[in-house]
Amino acid sequence: GNSVTQMEGPVTLSEEAFLTINCTYTATGYPSLFWYVQYPGEGLQLLLKATKADDKGSNKGFEATYRKETTSFHLEKGSVQVSDSAVYFCALSDGRFQGAQKLVFGQGTRLTINP
Amino acid sequence: ETGVTQTPRHLVMGMTNKKSLKCEQHLGHNAMYWYKQSAKKPLELMFVYNFKEQTENNSVPSRFSPECPNSSHLFLHLHTLQPEDSALYLCASSQDFYGYTFGSGTRLTVV
Numbered sequence: 001g002n003s004v005t006q007m008e009g010p011v012t013l014s015e016e017a018f019l020t021i022n023c024t025y026t027a028t029g030y031p032s033l034f035w036y037v038q039y040p041g042e043g044l045q046l047l048l049k050a051t052k053a054d055d056k057g058s059n060k061g062f063e064a065t066y067r068k069e070t071t072s073f074h075l076e077k078g079s080v081q082v083s084d085s086a087v088y089f090c091a092l093s094d095g096r097f098q099g100a101q102k103l104v105f106g107q108g109t110r111l112t113i114n115p
Numbered sequence: 116e117t118g119v120t121q122t123p124r125h126l127v128m129g130m131t132n133k134k135s136l137k138c139e140q141h142l143g144h145n146a147m148y149w150y151k152q153s154a155k156k157p158l159e160l161m162f163v164y165n166f167k168e169q170t171e172n173n174s175v176p177s178r179f180s181p182e183c184p185n186s187s188h189l190f191l192h193l194h195t196l197q198p199e200d201s202a203l204y205l206c207a208s209s210q211d212f213y214g215y216t217f218g219s220g221t222r223l224t225v226v
Contacts, residue, residue, distance in 0.1 A: 032214075034214050036215075041219075042219050042220070043205050043217035043218050043219045043220045044205070044207075044217045045217065046215070046216070099146065099166065099170075100148070100163050100164070100165040101209055101215075102163065103160075105158040106157065107156075107157045108157070
């Protein structure tokens with residue numbers, strides 16, 4: 001079945017460092033890909049998405065490019081801030097499921113940014 | 116304001132209790148979902164509703180009973196839970212392929 005694999009965490013960086021969180025997927029067809037972020041004590045928030053190959057999603061300085069040839073959707077940010085500390089989830093849509101979309105999530109990567 | 120509101124935010128219940136979690140969305144979405152988030156485990160899809168009809172029950176034990184009276188409201192009725200059911204329960208809604216909108220979750224502790 002469809003699956004998502006994220007790099008193991010936790011990841012700890014200093015402020016203004018470059019961030020990459022790796023995400024690869026296994027899927028049939030052409031899924032949409034997503035990154036969600038979860039701040040402490042909160043639910044998940046959509047960070048960015050891409051719906052077809054070579055699309056680049058971007059938001060709040062974060063970027064990810066849908067790479068079909070490598071089945072990857074790595075999250076990057078050029079200069080992280082303390083406020084970026086959170087858990088990041090990569091996800092893919094499992095195709096339309098009778099009108100609802102079923103998302104498959106990776107295990108999450110905890111990111112801590114030190115001042 | 117996320118558009119998806121879950122109540123209560125925290126719940127402590129005994130194994131013999133009966134309680135309910137509530138989720139409400141004001142986004143006009145057609146689909147609603149329950150997910151379970153446990154420590155060190157991936158998010159687990161529990162139930163899917165589309166236009167208030169259940170379209171998936173992901174092998175969830177019968178001690179969890181969902182109810183969707185209309186497209187805006189979703190409940191999760193709980194009874195005779197086990198300590199391993201302690202987790203963050205997340206509700207989400209969606210429309211087409213735009214991704215989910217999540218609520219803030221209910222932190223459930225079973226004692």
